[in-house]
Amino acid sequence: MLDFFLISVGGAIGATLRYLTSIAAIPVNKRIPFLTGTVFANSIGCLAAGAFAAWITVSNPISDEITMMLSIGVLGSYTTFSTFTLEVFQRLDQPLREILSYLFVQLIVAISLVFAGYSFTLHWMGGSV
Known part of the structure; x- marks a missing residue:
């Protein structure tokens, strides 16, 4: 039950960050139309997913519950594209x-x-x- 709660909290955080990313991208998007909030969220999310996966692989300093909150909750709601690209990367072998x-x-x-x-x-x- 704690898993569901933590993932929900992470989801709320990620969705809020996604919204803030879209707002922050507006000035750039006005100058360069293809650079949307989605492009920024996907790019930031992919970078964060890779860094997070490496961090967990090397040191795993946090509990499984917090790992799920951050990966499924925060990153998953921030951008599913980061999850998609991480899954492609994990399948390269x-x-x-x-x-x-x-x-x-x-x-x-x-x-x-x-x-x-x-x-x-x-x-x-x-x-x-």
């Missing part, structure tokens, strides 16, 4: 077919499902694709 299958599911299937959800909902609400 697997056969190329498994890596490509993972990438296919994560990217192509996910984008297809966004399109399907968008199209279905738009059609259901009386719009057109």
Whole structure:
């Protein structure tokens, strides 16, 4: 039960940080349109995920509960992209077919499902694709 509570607290922290990152990115985004809050959050999250994974691997100075709060809660709600890229990195020693299958599911299937959800909902609400 403590796990769920700590992950929830971490999620609230990560979501708040994500919002603050978006706000902080507004001045940059006005000058360089493709540099959005999402780009910054994903970049910062990936850097943090890699550093956190290395820190836990080398010294593991904190409890499993706090590790989950920080990784699943904070980083997971800050950006799932950091989790996605960390999982790709962790699979680099697997056969190329498994890596490509993972990438296919994560990217192509996910984008297809966004399109399907968008199209279905738009059609259901009386719009057109």
